Amino acid sequence: MVVHPKYRTIGLGAKLVQETLCLAGTPCVELPAVMAKYNPFAEKAGMRKVAEQPPPKEALAIAETLQKLGFNIRLLCSEKYVLGKLQSLSAEQIQLIREVFIKYCHTRFMKYFFCHMPFGKKRAYAEEVTKTSLERLAHLIKVCGFLLQTKVYLFWLNQRLKDYGS
8 A cells, every 4th residue: 555645644544454454354454564664554553563574684695785886775676776787887796796696595586587486496596697687687686675675564353253253
């Protein structure tokens, strides 16, 4: 859910969530949300925060290398920004990025190259990263950018359906 900036800070997000939870027709609702870390709109709507998932260590290590190469970590989810940055780097710097992705392999990175396999093979992944185009490398960096976001998991129990045994 996204609220237009013009209508933020007036409780509209919480109100929308609150009004729609009971319309789901299910005994419970789960909500993974990145913005809930910064704005507790779902908690204000009656949901309960049950967990926070910090970024994986692999993504943090890659981000550190990218930052040293001049990348703005907050813009990693923009493929256009990342591709422009990659095109401005030397061949040695591109090779460093490839090496760091190989060293800090994560299942989400492997899934990008091997979506048809539940678990990719590390050697095959390393070969793919070594030969991939700048465009595909930019997308891999975008995946890393998404992994860098702390996710908050929220839960809501529909008391009416619970009480009626539905």
